Amino acid sequence: MRRVPWPLVPVCWVLLLVAACGWGGAGEGDEGRAPGAPAGVTAQAGSATSVHVMWDAVPDSTRIRVYEVYRGTTKAEEVPGSQHMVDVTRLRPSTLYSFTVRARDAEGRLGPPSRAVRARTPALAAADRSAPARPADPAGRVLGAREVQLSWGASRDDRGVVSYEIRQGGTEIHSVGGDQTAAVVTGLRPGTAYVFTVRARDAAGNLSPASAPVRLTTPGADDGRDTAPTGFTAHTHRSGGAYYIDLAWDPPRTDGVITEYQIRLDGTATTSLVWGGTPPRGRSAYSFYAGRTAGEHHRVRLRARLPDGTWGGWTPQRAVTTAG
Structure with missing residues (x-):
């Protein structure tokens, strides 16, 4: 406060x-073309009932009004055009899911689906209230003005770690699978000081305490x-x-x-x-x-x-x- x-x-x-969303499909007389298919789509189970889906912005992303995320043929989520990740929730444990992403522009034109990516949710651990241990020994290095690489020691959990969340300033900005202990974070600002932390999540959705902070400053200038x-x-x-x-x-x-x-x-x-x-x-x-x-x-x-x-x-x- x-x-x-x-x-x-x-x-x-x-x-x-x-x-409220109140646009319809594009008419035959609309000028321009529909957006392209999003690239770089990934899907990673976040818990027994959720999957974290990420993708790259389509070219000329200023025209994109929303991204639609599909689970199979069913639209599961819709996010603003400025957002390129979402957690798809209310899923079933031990289930293989397929996801695609489509872009819709300001005129209502819906682009083609991305390539399909798959993720399997793990089994739900009954009555698991024990959170994973704090990720150990986090470290990082600057790769350029807009990207850094982070690494950490594997977290311990009695049922197994499903995913790791990477946070900056309290905001989740990336997620990787529980078998990964490194990640490259992109889309940063030049000449900016960052503080990153990592948290582990198990199949029941229990989150570990945050790791020790990793402080990095990207080179360059940003006014x-x-x-x-x-x-x-x-x-x-x-x-x-x-x-x-x-x-x-x-x-x-x-x-x-x-x-x-x-x-x-x-x-x-x-x-x-x-x-x-x-x-x-x-x-x-x-x-x-x-x-x-x-x-x-x-x-x-x-x-x-x-x-x-x-x-x-x-x-x-x-x-x-x-x-x-």
């Missing part, structure tokens, strides 16, 4: 917003401008004798979904906005209480927590005045 200066309310708002929200505006309005500051912005284009933003008011971080569900697509808006006094001047800006767990660049600062 962050300390919020008066007159703001000291609360971390959780916005449970779910965007944050490419990761700042765009089209940022700020205005005020009066309601019920009080004043509110109204913000609107477009999310930065990133390789992954953004679920959290931070507001800075008059030079101090004040509030975090966290979407509890699927973030709205396109432009976002938020209003917050600014007191009951007219003629007060405020300066406000915004930044996003990126899919790699780091904070992106700040928007330009906007000045607002509460008016009578």
Whole structure:
């Protein structure tokens, strides 16, 4: 919880917003072509009832509105076009599944399916409440401005480790099978300090404590401008004798979904906005209480927590005045 200066309310708002999908298939007169098939699709059992599916963004990914993940011929999940991984849940233990991914663009055109990948869920361990041991001796090395390699010692578990989760800043960014003790993490930012941890998961879904942190800094420079929200505006309005500051912005284009933003008011971080569900697509808006006094001047800006767990660049600062 962050300390919020008066007159703001000291609360971390959780916005449970779910965007509705209302597009149809493409008509014969639509211009352009449907998206291509996603490449680099992988599937790895995460527990006895879940599989983690990942894929690469299709070329010209700015046109992609959603990715659809299919279990056999059944659509199992749908995620925003900025997201390239998902956990498919509610599966059966000891079962072989086949997954494909398809891209749908802003005009509603659905591309062809990716190549099929298979994953078998392990048997469910009855009454297993024992979590795996913490992964030991984690290490890492920088491979370039946008990728690093991590390694760790195998975790011990009485029933066996099914998968390892790699986290950065509390955000899961990668997953590998329980027989792997190394991974390459891509899609990072140049000139950025990262802190990675690894957790082991068993067939019952029990998670180990996080490993010791691995601290790595990618070479190069990043001024944050490419990761700042765009089209940022700020205005005020009066309601019920009080004043509110109204913000609107477009999310930065990133390789992954953004679920959290931070507001800075008059030079101090004040509030975090966290979407509890699927973030709205396109432009976002938020209003917050600014007191009951007219003629007060405020300066406000915004930044996003990126899919790699780091904070992106700040928007330009906007000045607002509460008016009578």
